[in-house]
Amino acid sequence: xxxxxxxxxxxxxxxxxxxxxxxxxxxxxxxxxxxxxxxxxxxxxxxxxxxxxxxxxxxxxxxxxxxxxxxxxxxxxxxxxxxxxxxxxxxxxxxxxxxxxxxxxxxxxxxxxxxxxxxxxxxxxxxxxxxxxxxxxxxxxxxxxxxxxxxxxxxxxxxxxxxxxxxxxxx
Amino acid sequence: xxxxxxxxxxxxxxxxxxxxxxxxxxxxxxxxxxxxxxxxxxxxxxxxxxxxxxxxxxxxxxxxxxxxxxxxxxxxxxxxxxxxxxxxxxxxxxxxxxxxxxxxxxxxxxxxxxxxxxxxxxxxxxxxxxxxxxxxxxxxxxxxxxxxxxxxxxxxxxxxxxxxxxxxxxxxxxxxxx
Numbered sequence: 001x002x003x004x005x006x007x008x009x010x011x012x013x014x015x016x017x018x019x020x021x022x023x024x025x026x027x028x029x030x031x032x033x034x035x036x037x038x039x040x041x042x043x044x045x046x047x048x049x050x051x052x053x054x055x056x057x058x059x060x061x062x063x064x065x066x067x068x069x070x071x072x073x074x075x076x077x078x079x080x081x082x083x084x085x086x087x088x089x090x091x092x093x094x095x096x097x098x099x100x101x102x103x104x105x106x107x108x109x110x111x112x113x114x115x116x117x118x119x120x121x122x123x124x125x126x127x128x129x130x131x132x133x134x135x136x137x138x139x140x141x142x143x144x145x146x147x148x149x150x151x152x153x154x155x156x157x158x159x160x161x162x163x164x165x166x167x168x169x170x171x
Numbered sequence: 172x173x174x175x176x177x178x179x180x181x182x183x184x185x186x187x188x189x190x191x192x193x194x195x196x197x198x199x200x201x202x203x204x205x206x207x208x209x210x211x212x213x214x215x216x217x218x219x220x221x222x223x224x225x226x227x228x229x230x231x232x233x234x235x236x237x238x239x240x241x242x243x244x245x246x247x248x249x250x251x252x253x254x255x256x257x258x259x260x261x262x263x264x265x266x267x268x269x270x271x272x273x274x275x276x277x278x279x280x281x282x283x284x285x286x287x288x289x290x291x292x293x294x295x296x297x298x299x300x301x302x303x304x305x306x307x308x309x310x311x312x313x314x315x316x317x318x319x320x321x322x323x324x325x326x327x328x329x330x331x332x333x334x335x336x337x338x339x340x341x342x343x344x345x346x347x348x349x
Contacts, residue, residue, distance in 0.1 A: 016333045018196040018226075018233035044277060048269070051286040054262035055234035056195040062266040063273075071267055078259060085231020086239050086255060092225055093243040093251070104348045111317060111343020112224040113217075113308035115336050118322035119227065120301035123197050127294050137291040144295030148201050149302050152209075155201045156191045158292060166288025167281060 001076055004068060007034070008061050008080030015057070022057045022081075030064065037064065057081055136169065178253045181245050184211065185238050185257030193286070194293040196226070196233030200300035203237060213245050216307055223304075228336050234258055313346060 007029050015022045023046060030036045037045070049059035058078055065077030099105050131137055140162060147153040184206045192199040200223070207213050214222070226236035235255055242254025269276050276282055309318050317339050324330050 012231045014230060015232075016228070016230055016331070020195065022232070044273065048273065048277065050194065051283075052262070052265060052269070053191060053193050054189045054259065054265075055232045057232040058234070058259050058262050059266055062262055063270055066267060066270040074263065074267055074270070078263065082231065082235045082255065082259065085229065085235045086251070088229045088231070089225070089236050089239040090243060090248065090251060092229055093240045096221070096225065096240075097244065104344050107344040107346070107348025108340040109217075109221050109224065109343065110314075110347045111339040111341070112336055113220045113304075114314040114318040115321040115332075115339045116220050116223045116227075117301060117305040117308050118318050118325060119223075119332060120197060120200075120297060120304055121322060122325040124294060124297045124301055127194075127297065131290050131294060140288065141291040141295040141298070144292040145298045145302075148296060148299040154205060155296055156187065159191050159193070159289060162288055162292045163285040166285050170284045170288075 001069065001073070004065065004073065005076050005080040008065075008077045009083060012057075012081040013084035018057070020056065022060070026060060026064070036068070177246060178249055180211075181213075181242055181250055182253040182257040182260075185242075185254045186260050188238075189234070189258040190261035192234075192293075193289050196237075197297050197300065198293045199234055199237070200304075201296045203241070204300070204303065207241055214241060218244070220304060220308055224336055224340075228333055317342070 011022060011025045011029060015025055027042060031039055031042050045060055045063045049056050049063060052059055058081065061077040061081040062074040065074035067073070069076070096105070128141075131141075144155075144158050144162065147158055148155055188199055188202040188206060192202055203222075204219060208216055208219050222237045222240050223233070225240055226233045229236050235258065238254040238258040239251045242251035244250070245254070305318075309315055321335050321339060324335050325332060
C-alpha cells in the first residue's frame with residue numbers, strides 16, 4: 001500500500017502540465033518498471049479515464065488503485081497523485097495572495113497571461129486532430145462554441161443535451 | 172454553521188465542475204469561469220487567467236491545482252481542501268462503481284456513442300475558453316508579441332510549456348514590472 005502511494009506521489013510530483021503529461025510516466029513506472037499492469041490493460045484504463053468526467057490523472061489513479069486493492073486502494077492512489085499538487089499550490093497561493101500588489105508579480109502575470117491564450121489555442125488544434133472530421137462533429141463543435149461564448153449557456157446543459165442527441169442520432 | 176455552509180458551497184461548485192467536464196484540465200475552464208467567476212464572483216477575470224498559469228507551472232493535474240488555488244483564495248486551507256475534494260468526489264464514486272465491470276462498460280455501444288459525441292463538444296468549450304482568454308489578455312503590442320511567439324514555440328514541440336511560461340513571466344517583469 002505504502003509502495004503504491006509512493007509511486008503515485010512520485011508521478012504527481014514530477015508531472016508538469018496536467019493529466020496527459022502523466023500518462024507516459026504512469027506507463028513507465030507501473031507497466032515497464034514494476035510490471036504490475038499489462039500493456040493492454042493499461043491502454044483500456046487510459047481510454048476509460050479519458051471518457052469519464054473529471055481529471056484524467058485522478059481517474060487513472062483511481063482505476064489502478066481499485067485494481068490492486070479495491071476502494072481503499074483507489075483512495076490511497078488518488079491521495080498520492082494529488083498530494084504533491086495540493087501542497088505546492090498551497091505554498092504558491094499563500095505567496096500570490098500575500099504579494100498581489102507587488103509590481104514584479106504584476107509584471108510576471110502580464111507576461112504570462114498571453115501564453116495562457118496560446119496554450120489553449122495549441123490544445124484546441126491538437127485535440128481537433130484526434131476527432132474525425134464529419135459534418136456532425138463540426139456542427140457539434142461550432143454550436144457548443146457559439147452557445148457558450150455568445151449566448152452564455154451553461155456548459156452543463158450542452159453536455160446533457162449533446163449526449164442525448166448523440167444517442168438519438170446514432171440509434 | 173455559516174462557515175460550514177460556505178465550505179459546502181465551494182464543495183458543490185467544484186463537484187459540478189468535476190462531474191460535467193470531460194477530457195481533463197482545459198475542458199474545465201468554461202465551467203470554472205461560469206461557476207466561480209461569473210456566478211459567484213469568487214475570482215476576478217484576471218485572477219482566473221493567473222489560475223491557469225500557476226496550475227501549469229506547479230506539478231500535478233491542472234484540475235487539482237486550480238481547485239486548490241481557488242479554494243485557498245476563497246477560504247484558506249479549509250477552502251482548498253473542500254474545493255479539491257469536490258473536484259475529485261464524482262470521479263471517486265463513478266470509477267469505483269465502474270471498475271468492477273470495466274469490460275462491460277468498455278464494450279457498451281450506447282456509452283461509447285455518448286462519449287464520442289461529447290468529444291467535439293468539449294473541443295468547442297476549449298475554443299470558447301481560448302476566445303475569452305484572448306479577449307482578456309491580448310490587448311497591446313507587447314501581449315500580441317508574447318502570444319504569437321509562445322504559440323510558435325509550443326508548436327515546435329521542443330520546448331516544454333513550463334519553460335515558455337517562466338520565460339514570458341521574466342520578460343514581463345523586465346518590461347512591465349519594476
